[in-house]
Amino acid sequence: MKALVAVKRVVDANVKVRVKPDNSGVDLTNVKMSINPFCEIAVEEAIRLKEKGIISEIVVVSVGPKEAQEQLRSSMALGADRAILVETNEEVGALEVSKILKGVVEQEQPQVVLLGKQAIDDDSNQVGQMLAALLGAGQATFASEIVIADGKAQVKREIDGGLQTIELTLPAIVTADLRLNEPRYAKLPDIMKAKKKPLDVKAPSDYGVATGTKLKTIKVEAPAERQAGIKVSSVDELVAKLKEVKVI
C-alpha cells in the first residue's frame, strides 16, 4: 500500500517572528526555516506504518519554493522513498494547495494521505479537510493513533472533550496531531543516501491549478503588546494586587 505525505517548509518553530515595517507580512529574510512540526509527525507515522509492513512505499510532496527541496530531502533521510516538489514562488492558498494535492493523489493513487493538522505559519488547519472533500474521501483530523487493517483505517482523534475513534474506508486522509508520535532524527549515512533518492519537480500548471488565492492579506500587524508586569515579592502583595484589580 502506498502512502503520500504532504510536507511544508515553514519558519522554524523556535523563531520569534517580526512583522515587516510596511505591514506587508512577516520578515523571513535570514530566518531559519524547517519542516513544519506537524508534517514531521506525519512523515514519522508513515515510516512507522512502513516498518510494520502495512505501507510499502512513501512518497513525500511539497508545494512551495525551490528551497523546499531541503525539507523533502530530510523527509527522505528519515525514510520516505521519493519526493515530488510542485515548485512555485507565488502565494498559494489552502484551497489551491488542496487542488494541487488532489492532482498528485490522482496520479499516485495512494491508499492513505498523511498531513499535519496545521502549518505553524498560517495556522489555517484546512488543507487535509479540503483535500478529503475534493477527493470525496473520508477524513480523520487531529489523529493521535492510527490503525490500518482490512482496507480500513481506525483513527483516534483528539476532540475538545477528550478522544473520539472513527473508522474510514480507504483511501483516506489523516491529519496528525502532536501526540501521534515522537519523530526520529536522521542519521548521517541516511542523509547521504537521501541525496540519491528521486525528486521530481513539477509545476502547479501540470495539475491544471492556478496559484493565488481569493483570500487576500491586506496587512499584517504585530499584536498589541502587553504592559510590562510587576514582580511581587510575597503572596500577601500578590493577593493585594489581585484584589486591587478585582479579579479575586
Add this chain to the structure above:
Amino acid sequence: MSILVIAEHDNHTLNTATLHVVTAAQKIGGDITLLVAGENVQTVAEQASQVAGIAKVLVADHAVYAHQLAENVAELVASLTGYTHILAASTTTGKNVLPRAAALLDVSMVTDIIAVDAPNVFKRPIYAGNAIATVQSDESIVLGTVRTTAFDAVSAQGGTASIENTDEVKDAGVSSFISEAIVKTERPELAGAKVVVSGGRGVGSAENYHKILDPLADKLGAAQGASRAAVDAGYVPNDMQVGQTGKVVAPELYIAVGISGAIQHLAGMKDSKVIVAINKDEDAPINAVADYWLTGDLNEIVPELVSKI
C-alpha cells in the same frame, strides 16, 4: 446578508461556544440562522430558538448526523443555499467540518476570526499569535471559524426564533463513529472559564499537580489547564492543554504555575485579562507577559496563596 451559524452541541445541550459565534455574526449584520445537525436534537433546537438575535433555527435530525462526522455534515452545509456567510466556532468540530464544506463549495475559508472589520474583511492571528493578519475574502460565500474568546456571548434567553426542519439526509458513506472517551469534570469548561489555573512541568508529577493546584482551583472556582510539557509528561489528559496546539483561553485571570512560557503556550493564553506567573526561574519568558509574577518554590507559594484568598 444572510448568515448560517453551525450550532455546536452534544445532542442534548447547546454549547456556549455558539453564543460567541452569534455575536461575530451580528457584527457582520443580517439575518442569522442557526443550523442544528444531530440525532434526537429537539431539546437543542428549543434552546437554540431562545438564543437572542436569531431569526430561524434549521434542524437536521437524523442518525447520519449523530456524531457530526465531517463527511456528512459538510455535505449538508454545502447543500444549504442562499447564505452569504457560513460560520462555526473554532472548536475541533468547527475546524473539522467547515474547511470540508468550503472545498465542496469551491471557496477559500478564514480560520480563527478575532475581529470583523467589514462583512468580508476579518482579522486573524498567524504565527502562533505573533502577528495579526487582516484578510479580505473575495469569494461569493464567506466561510469562517470564529475564535470564541474574541467575542462576547449573546444571551441564551429571550429569543423567539422559528424552528424549521430540513429533510436533507447526506450520507457520504466513507466514515463511521466507533467510540468516544470524554473526560468528566466538575469544574467549569476550560474555554469559557472566568479563571484558569494552569500547571506546567514545574509541578513535578501528576500527584503534585492535583495536590497543589486542585485546592487553588476549588477556591477560585477555576478551570484547570496545563502546558504541553505537563500533558506530555502525563500529569493531566491532553484536553487540558492550553496553547497553539491545544485550547485558546482568554479568562479574566490566568494563573500559570511552574510554566516557563514557550511561544506555543503563550499563543493560547496571552489575551487573558490578568496573568499571574508563579515560577522559580527569574528569567522565565512567562514573566514578560505576566501582570504579576512571583519567584519562588510553587510548593510553598501556592498553598500560602490558597490560605490567603
